[in-house]
Amino acid sequence: MKFKFIAEQLAQQTQLNRHRQRVSIASSSGREIIVDGKQYLNFSSNDYLGLNNHPDIKAAMIEGAEKFGVSASASSLVTGFNYAHQALEETAANWLGRERVLLFSSGFAANQAVMHALGQKDVQLLLDKLSHASIIDGALSSQASLKRYRHNDYQHLAALLAKTTAANNELNTLIATEGVFSMDGDEADIDALTQLANKANAMIYLDEAHSIGIKGEQGQGIASADVDIVMATFGKAIATSGAFVACDTELHDYFVNFARHYIYSTAISPAIAWATQKSIETIKKEIWRQEKLSTLTRLFSCQLDSSIDLVPTTSSIHAINVQEEAKALAASEKLKQKGIWVTAIRPPTVPNGTSRLRVTICANHKERDIIYLAECLNEVLV
Ligand SMILES: Cc1ncc(COP(=O)(O)O)c(C=O)c1O
Known part of the structure; x- marks a missing residue:
């Protein structure tokens, strides 16, 4: 039989309690979710600022579709780059205080593209051990040498x-890290990284997928101006889809010419680009969302029993390590029975022995939601 490994690997996933299935969501507001006709408080959404149903952003999406169409209908270097894309690039560049921004169809594509384009033969890529799969895949697909340093x-x-550098001082080095780590919610120390990078004449690549919108005075992330390249997705706090890379003009030109995921892919929908621009404006205007998130995050940490193994965080991501896959699944199921949705995260998404409940808090949760969540977790886990 051909491709015998397919059935074998699926059976193994099931045996290890790692088999993954999707659920069909009838409706989601960041705060609430409807699955199979039942409503739950949702603590597994990346709509951190609660913008997914914002009327101004929805109106901008419709306006964008009317002005520019739903699809870009071509890749950017052919005829797919239009006014909506250009305006969004300029808005994002101003927001982050960077020379240029380049749009990608997803954060996954942006990370892969940059690692692949910069990862030439005389380059080494040094990645935080917990870097996102797309950074790792991009690095592995490149010609660069790859090493991973222990997390933070x-x-x-x-x-x-x-x-x-002692072995070869001609080597070009790129250090890649996430700003807020996706599965742990802890942060990289950009000052420490910058000092090291300056000393070694290395560049820093910062993935702000989970910090854009929720960190920085105007939501511009943890280190927008301090590192060589920033990548951020639109699909989380910004509440649309796609991603951008922010950098200087020369790098921008290099990526336009050599980033394969940019060149050989349809440009993002102009309607989405138009809505994204409105979302960035809204984040800056409604900075209370960020402040509310911090308040709810502090409330959650205070309410949770001290025996629960919670990774310290100032982000909206709260990782509760329960170690075994079966335990994470059972806890998630018990929470469901109490009307709470928290997805169990298991290997290979996280390292072996660190299966967890990844709780995400959104700005449109209410204080009573957080108190109820903590009560339920204390009951289920202690
Ligand atoms: C740290 C990190 N980088 C990149 C991505 C990919 O972003 P996107 O969802 O836009 O493809 C994700 C999303 O899962 C992420 O968590």
Whole structure:
């Protein structure tokens, strides 16, 4: 039989309690979700600022479709780059205080594109161990040498830098990290990274997927102006879809010419680009959303029993490590019975032995939702 591994690997996933299935969502508001006709409080959404149903953003989406059409109908270098894209690039560049921004169809594509385009033979890519799959895949597909330093362990990174630069001081180095880590919610220390990078003449690549919108005075992320390249997705706090890479003019030109995921892919929908621009404006105007998120996040940490293994965070991502797959699934199921939706996250998304409940808080949750969630978690886990 051909492709025998398909059935074998699926059976193995099931046996390890790692088999994944989708649920069909009837409606989602960030705060609430309807699944199979039943309503739950949703704590597994990346709509961190609660913008998904914002009337101004929805109106901009309709206006964008009317002005520019639903589809870009071509890749950017052919005829797919129109006024809506250009306006969004300029808005995002101003927001982050960067020279240029380039749009991608997703954060996954942007990460892969940059790693692949920069990862030439005389380059080394040093990645935080917990970097997103797309950064790793992009790095693996490149010609660069690849090393991973232990998560947020800058001594380990310094040791790797010292070793490789002593062996070859002509080597070009790119250090890649997430700003807020997707599965743990903890943060990279950009000051420490910048010091190391300056000393080693290395570039820093920062994935702000989970910090854009929710960190920074105007929601522009944790380190928009301080690193060489920033990547951020539109699909989380910004509540549309697609992504951007922010950098200087020369790098921008390089990516336009060499980033394969940019060149050989249809440009993002102009209607979405128009809505995204409105979303960025809204984030800056309604900064209370960010403040509310911080208040709810603090409330959650205070309400949770101290015996629960919660990764410390100032983001909206709260990782509760329960270790085993079966335990994470059982806890998620018990929460469901109490009207709470928290998806169990298991390997390979997270390392073996660190299956977890990944709780995400959104700005449109109410204080009573958070208190109820903590009560239920205390009951289910303690
Ligand atoms: C850290 C990180 N980077 C990149 C991505 C990919 O972004 P997108 O969903 O826009 O493809 C994600 C999303 O899962 C992420 O968590």
